[in-house]
Amino acid sequence: MSRRDRLKGLFDDTAQELAAANPEDEAPMRGPAGPVRSMALTLGRMEEESRAMQEALLSGERVVELDPELVDMSFVRDRLADLPQDLADELVRSIEENGQEVPILVRQHPDDDARYQVVYGHRRLQALRLLGRKVQAIIRTLDDVDVVIAQGIENSARRNLSYVERAVFAFNLESKGFERSVIMKALSTDKTELSKLISVARTIPMDVIRAIGAAPAAGRRKWIALAQGWTNATTSRLRKLLGSTEFADQDSDRRFELVVAELARKPDRQAVSEYEWAPKQPGKIKGRIRSTGDSFTITLKTGDASDFGDYISRHLDDLYDAFRGGK
Known part of the structure; x- marks a missing residue:
């Protein structure tokens, strides 16, 4: 694959995947609902990004090889899933067999001119570290706002964040002082939906969210329902379940179901x-x-x-x- 084709593939091939860029499990009511508006925003942002990529191609932007040990993670994480930890990981095996098919995007580290910082491609970077290989990367001059917007767009286009991952990403960005207008661009969503996302991540304790995990099958409606009426007593009631080995051994969708089932169960009456x-x-x-x-x-x-x-x-x-x- 030529350098030009690989660069073009960073965004052009993602347009075909945008039909699921903002997954929701609710049908639209009268007028465009939040998910529909978010889809339009995503498509618009991808058109802008595609134009930017074409300009980059014309300006001679190229793929370079970097030592993975000189590349640091982004200042904000957008996924709850862990990075690859061993050679048995599916992504690691794929890169070992087929090579790195898509470059990562990096910027010069804002605090160290000798290092770089990932904009997106964290899992690819970690896989190449485990394999002891150089990482193919595109280097761009980006500020913090550019980073979070590019990071959000790449995730929307290539592999959708689950609803709760979007919520945590939005909450983390707001906690770091980013304006909501910037977060809306990063997640390709509108003001109403962004408020709901942040509310979910603010209401449900972060240790509970991390214990459950990404839960990709649990969409917007289920997470909002879980957040409604959440109290300190709810957290206390789940302590035993969340700490059990049986809970940890399940996949994240099943863990979400177990939490919902526990809260739906009538607690045993305590003897007075x-x-x-x-x-x-x-x-x-x-x-x-x-x-x-x-x-x-x-x-x-x-x-x-x-x-x-x-x-x-x-x-x-x-x-x-x-x-x-x-x-």
């Missing part, structure tokens, strides 16, 4: 324990203790109740430390 308390030595105090399994209440009465209650309050940290130390 309630009894009176009085000090062993005679005193001007008595109490009533009530335990329901997930809550514990002590009610103090009579003369010393207020003073003893204040004493307990002042020593709660010490008592809890002693409790934890005993465990």
Whole structure:
């Protein structure tokens, strides 16, 4: 394949894949819904990027070979999936057998002129590191805004981010101070859909999202439904499930289903324990203790109740430390 053909293939062949650039599982209502508007935005952005690529070809932009150890990861990750870790990985085997068919895109590292930073192609870079081969790359002069837009477009065109990966990407970009107008371009979406994406990633704790994974079969509607009504109690209720080996052994779509099933299940009613308390030595105090399994209440009465209650309050940290130390 010639240099020109490989460069042209970076974006031209992706236009055929754009029918799934913004996967959603809801049919449009009256007028264009968010996913439909997002599709139009994606197509428009790809036309711009294709024109930019043609200009790059005319200006003599070329593929170069770089030492993978001189290339650092992007300052923002857009996928929940891990990078290849061994030679058994499917992508590693493919590159070993067929070579690197598509160059990665890099920029000069903003903090080190002797190094580079990936714009997109993280998994290809890692695969070539494992194989001990040089990486074919295109070097462009890009600022941070250019990076996130190019990164988002490449992912939309080549291999769709799952809904929750889009949500996490959007949330991470906003957390780093990027304007929503920039994030909308990066994800080829509109203001309404972007608000929903960020809301999902902000509501569901990140450790829960990472435990579930990308869950590509769980689309927009299911993740939004999961986020609705999420509370601290929801997180606490899932702690045992998320920490189990059985959960970790499932694929991410199955893990999502298990989380939904656990939250739909009616929790077992805890036995209520309630009894009176009085000090062993005679005193001007008595109490009533009530335990329901997930809550514990002590009610103090009579003369010393207020003073003893204040004493307990002042020593709660010490008592809890002693409790934890005993465990």
